[in-house]
Amino acid sequence: SQQGEEDPQALSIQEGENATMNCSYKTSINNLQWYRQNSGRGLVHLILIRSNEREKHSGRLRVTLDTSKKSSSLLITASRAADTASYFCATDLRSNDYKLSFGAGTTVTVRA
Amino acid sequence: DTGVSQNPRHKITKRGQNVTFRCDPISEHNRLYWYRQTLGQGPEFLTYFQNEAQLEKSRLLSDRFSAERPKGSFSTLEIQRTEQGDSAMYLCASSTADRGLETDTQYFGPGTRLTVL
Numbered sequence: 534s535q536q537g538e539e540d541p542q543a544l545s546i547q548e549g550e551n552a553t554m555n556c557s558y559k560t561s562i563n564n565l566q567w568y569r570q571n572s573g574r575g576l577v578h579l580i581l582i583r584s585n586e587r588e589k590h591s592g593r594l595r596v597t598l599d600t601s602k603k604s605s606s607l608l609i610t611a612s613r614a615a616d617t618a619s620y621f622c623a624t625d626l627r628s629n630d631y632k633l634s635f636g637a638g639t640t641v642t643v644r645a
Numbered sequence: 646d647t648g649v650s651q652n653p654r655h656k657i658t659k660r661g662q663n664v665t666f667r668c669d670p671i672s673e674h675n676r677l678y679w680y681r682q683t684l685g686q687g688p689e690f691l692t693y694f695q696n697e698a699q700l701e702k703s704r705l706l707s708d709r710f711s712a713e714r715p716k717g718s719f720s721t722l723e724i725q726r727t728e729q730g731d732s733a734m735y736l737c738a739s740s741t742a743d744r745g746l747e748t749d750t751q752y753f754g755p756g757t758r759l760t761v762l
Contacts, residue, residue: 575753
């Protein structure tokens with residue numbers, strides 16, 4: 534079963550705007566990771582945030598984590614056409630268990 | 646290119662045939678994972694190796710599926726007597742844990758898209 538759930542399922546924005554997507558999960562986690570997937574391709578790792586961290590930045594990406602609400606958000610600032618992709622959150626459960634549990638993803642379309 | 650590679654990239658087969666996929670992980674990574682992704686869904690965990698040992702298998706991995714990682718290097722995933730429901734993207738990932746930290750970034754290959762007719 535998939536533990537993460539992204540919201541919204543789809544998002545369409547104009548180039549230059551910010552895109553925000555959320556991820557909720559069900560059980561305690563070790564860390565949470567965000568991945569990007571271009572159509573029909575493999576997943577590209579974007580950012581990892583540990584359970585004891587609240588916010589992390591990487592270039593135009595900002596990720597927050599609220600373990601009390603079991604939720605995370607991914608913000609992409611100043612979006613570009615190349616950001617068009619599906620974005621997935623994945624959780625690494627708190628155990629000696631390294632498999633990732635993914636949500637169904639948010640599909641982002643950036644219009645030129 | 647030192648990333649994760651998968652072969653073939655696409656496979657079309659007839660129902661009932663056997664297929665085998667190969668994954669070559671990043672060379673220094675000791676962990677290797679297989680996931681399956683169907684259209685519109687996120688990847689689902691299938692199985693995981695640490696070195697040559699297969700440590701966990703999902704209930705999604707029926708007895709028609711078998712995975713190996715001889716010598717702890719590349720891995721193969723075989724599906725016997727394929728069914729139309731096996732049509733999916735099969736993704737491989739590899740990782741190595743940071744020493745002293747409980748983190749494990751997984752790096753994914755481009756996937757093998759299987760179509761069962």
